Amino acid sequence: MAVRMDLCLEALSALTGCRVEASAAESQLMPQDVVNIAALKQFYRREGLQELEYPSLGSLSLGGPDDEDMYSAPLAVEGAPPPEPLEGPPIKINPATFFDPRFDYDFTNVKDGDRSFSRGEERYVRPCGWRRVALRVLGYDGGDAWLGTGPDAWPVSYHGNRMDGALGVTAIRRGPALEGAEPGALEEIEPGPVAGETYLRGVYSSTLVGVAEGYCKRFRSRGDGKTYKVVLQNRINPEQRRQCQREGLWVVTVAEGSGPAQTRASIQLALRPYGLLLKED
Template sequence: MPDINLCLEALSALSGCSVELTSGASQLTPQDFVNIVALKQFYKQEGFKELEYPSLGTLSLQDDGDLYGPPPALTEGPPPSIKATMKINIQDFFDPMFDYDFTNIQDGNTQFLRGNEKYVRPCGWNRVALRVNQRYDDGNGWLGTGKDAWPVSYHGHNMDGSLGIILTHGGDPSEEPRFLETAANSLITTEKKGRGVYSTPDVKMAEKYCKTFKSNVDGKMYKVVLQNRINPKERKKCQREDVWLVYIPEGRNDVQTRAIVQESIRPYGLLLKKV
C-alpha cells in the first residue's frame, strides 16, 4: 500500500473534503465516498453551488484548484468556504489484501472479463483497495469475475454531459431507440448536458478527466481515479461506446438521487498515478 498520507491526499483531492485519520469508526464508508464524488459532479452540472450530505453537512461544489499547492492570492470578496472534514479509520476503509500495483504491467492483447463484459485493467496505475467485501446485503457476486459480476467502470473528476452524450427534448434511456436517436441528434445541436452520472469502461479516457494534485509526502504530482463496478441494470450505454450513464430522471429529490447512485455504482479501488 502506498504511503497512507498520500492516500488521504488523493481522497481529499477527489472529494474536496479534508480527509483525516481517526482511531474510531470511519465517519463514512467507501460507498459514501463514491456517492459524494458522483453527486458533487452531478449537482455541479445542474448548476448548484452546494451539496448537502448526511453527517458531513454542506459541501461546496466550487472548483477546488490545486489542493496542496500554494494558497490563492488574496482578493476582495467573501472568504473561501471551509472544507468539510471526513474522518476514516485505515482498518475499516482500506483492504490491503487486494491492493494491486499495475504501474509496470502491460496487458497487450490479453483480454479480461467482468460480468461477461470487457475489463480494461488500469495498467500504469497503482490500485489501493477499498474495504467493500461483505459490505452489501446481496453478497459479493457483484465484485467477482463470473456472469453475475458487475462490469468495471472508472470515474474521472470532470466527467459530465460535456463529453457529448447529451439528452435533449426529454429523451428517456428507458426508450432506447428514441434515446439513441435523441443523443445522436444532440451531438449536433449541443443544447444541454445529459442528466446523470457519467463513467467509462476505459481508464485512459477517465485519465483525461481525472483530478491531479501535488503531494506533500514527496512533492510529486499525482493523478487519481476511482475504480468502480456499475450495475448493468442501471447503466445506460450512450452514443459513444466509451461513456456510460446512470440516468437520474427529473423531479427526484436529494434522497432519491442519492439512492439511485448508491444502487448503481460501487467503488472498490483508489487509483494513483505519478505524473
C-alpha cells in the same frame, strides 16, 4: 510496496473536497460515500447548485473550480508545507475498516498487450500504469456476486471528477429499436432534456481508464512534493446504466425532480467503488 497512508488520505481529500484524516474511531465516510460525493458534486454543479447537503457531513461547497490542482501554490520556503485549501472540520476515517490491502495491486509496469480479461461477461480493460488501493466493500446487501468474475458480476468502469454531459455524447440503450430487430440491438434514446441537446442528467463513467484520466483530479502531495492523479475504479450495474455513442462511456441517469436522498440511492444502486487508483503525474 504499499502506498503511503498519507498519500491515500490526500487522494480522498482531493476526490471529496473534504480534509480526510485517519482515526482509530468509526469512519465518518465509507467507500460508497466517496463515489457518491465525488460524482454528485460534479452533477450538482452542472445543475447550477452551490452546495451539496450530505448526511453526517452537512453542507459541502460546490463553488470552487474542480479542475484546480490541490496544494498547487508554489512553496514560499523550501521544505515548508503548501497552503491547505480545504475548509471546515476534518473528516475521520478508520483505515482498518476503509481499506482492504489484500486486494491492492500495482499495475504501474503492467502491459497487457493482447491479453483479454472480463468482468460480468464484458471486457475488462485493466488500469495499466496505475496503482490500486483496494477499498473494503465486501458485505453489501444482496451479497458480493457483483464483485466477482462470473456472469453475475458487474462490469468495471472508471470515474474522473470532471466527467459529465459536457463530454458531448448521446446515450443509447440496449433493446430492439424496431419490430423484428435483433435482440440486444442498440436503440437511440432522447438525447437530453431539450430536443437537440446531448446532455443527459446523471453521472458518467468509462470502461477505459484513459478516458477517466482526462477528467481526473490532480493533487500535490505534502509528503513528497510530487503531483498525482486519482481515479475511482468502480463496478457498474448493467441494469442501471445507459451506453453512450462514445465508445466505452456509460451514464447513470437521475430522474428529473429527484430529491437528494433519491439521487444518492440511484447512484448507490448503479455505481460502487472498489479501488482508489493513483498515478504520478
